[in-house]
Amino acid sequence: MRDFPTCFGENGVQVADSSSSSSCTSKAAQNLVTCVYHCNSADGSFMISISWFRNLMGQGLSVAIDDSKNQCICKVDIKPWIFARRKGSKGLEVGSSEIGVFWDLSRARFACGPDPTEGFYLAVVLDHELLLLLGDMKKEAYKKIGISTAGGSCNAVFVAKKEHVFGKKLYTTRAQFHGGGRTHDIAIECDAVHAGDPCLSIRIDGKRLVQIRRLKWKFRGNDTVFIDGLPVDVFWDVHSWLFGNAAGDNAAVFMFRADERSSGAFDPAAFESPWLSCPPRPFKEAGFTLILYAHKSE
Structure with a gap:
């Protein structure tokens, strides 16, 4: 949960606790997207991180789950050759609880x-309670995990x-900054090599x-826009x-x-802080955060 989970062990599906660690090269971080969701259940609050990756394999x-104390309680890694089967499930016991992960990407489009953008589902279930359901194939997901549509929201x-x-x-x-708002196209442009x-x-x-001139003097900063x-x-x-x-x-x-209580104050240390690791914000905070690592291609 603390690092991008792109390095795996020998098993196709690997379960890790909070003490697990991995070392990944910068190449392993390429083609990687991590999405974080805040979920409430009868057993408490959780952060679920879904990391999608693509590499030469x-x-x-x-799928990683953190509890309200920001402690990773479990992680399920699905390797490329397992992913190639496009559908499956994994059940595991964590303490007295049972966690299930179900996925079907046989018709997924990217x-x-x-x-994936459509044609898939990914569901996380805790003790027969649906914590997270992604994708547009919700009916298929409900049928697979055995939860009714009415009681499975x-x-x-x-x-x-x-x-x-x-x-x-x-x-x-692209990103959706506010719940219920539309998805926006984001473009960042900078010629930092050839421009005087x-x-x-x-x-x-x-x-x-946002437009920043004299960038060599303003290479780090912040602004507020309205979306x-x-x-x-x-x-x-x-x-x-x-x-x-x-x-x-x-x-x-x-x-x-995007946070109605954000102060707009800039802290340069935040870019090197563990706060940027998942989960990226305390449980009590609201809003949405998008973090982009922009790599210059040769």
């Missing part, structure tokens, strides 16, 4: 990322997304909302683009935080 996913809230994007000057993604005075632009649905009539804090750190990185990582970091 194929596609896979990981856009540009490793996460879940109250999961999509609270964060962490994504790696690649490009030379332009980096794009590099400029950073951030557009939402084609409209430029769907509500404030969204935008943070950026493009130091590695302009001045290089001793570790060899050329990724800039962008964060979009």
Whole structure:
């Protein structure tokens, strides 16, 4: 749960507790999207992280569950060769509870990322209570997990997304910042290599909302924009683009935080803080956070 789960053990489906750890190279983090959901149940509150990845071996996913104390209680890693079967389930016992993960991606369709856009379902069940249900094949999911449609609704809230994007000057993604709002196109443009005075632009649905000139002096900062009539804090750190990185990582970091109680204050240390790991915010906070790692392609 603490790191991107793209390195696995020998088993096709691996269960890990909070003491598990893995070491992944920067290449392993490519083509990776992690989505975090806040779920309430009769047994308490949970954060569920779904990580979708694609590498040379194929596609896979990981499901990790944290309790209200931000402690990982279990993790299920589905390797590419298991993922290739496109459907399956896994049940495991955690203490006195039983957790089930069900998925069907046999008809899944993908856009540009490793996460499916339609034609699939992914469900997480705790003691016969539906915690999370993703995808548009809900009827098939209810039938598979044996929960009626009337009694199987879940109250999961999509609270964060962490994504790696690649490009030379332009980096794009999509996000829904407010519950019930529409999905917006996000475009970040910067020529930090050839421009004598590099400029950073951030557009939402084609409209430029942020423009930073003299970027070498303002390589780290924040601004507030309005999307769907509500404030969204935008943070950026493009130091590695302009001045290089001793570790060899050329990724800039962008964060979009939709929170009606956000103060807009910028903390540079936040980009290196464990807060950016999953779960990305305390349970008591509301709103949605999008974190982008923008890698410059050669």
